[in-house]
Amino acid sequence: MDVLIVAVFGALIGGYSAKRRGGNRKDVAQYAFVYAIIFALAGLLLSILYTRLFAG
Secondary structure (H helix, E strand, O other): OOOHHHHHHHHHHHHHHHHOOOOOHHHHHHHHHHHHHHHHHHHHHHHHHHHHHOOO
8 A cells, every 4th residue: 555655656756857847748657657666666665674674
């Protein structure tokens, strides 16, 4: 659940970043998708790390 929230947050940041740079709809979609993947992977790794350290 946390990974999904982080992925949506990443997509919002990516879309905003592309829009701020003057990108068209395809640029915004691509940035949002890539940022969502990056943030989701980071969230997944942090979730696994947290589970291993504290819920073990």
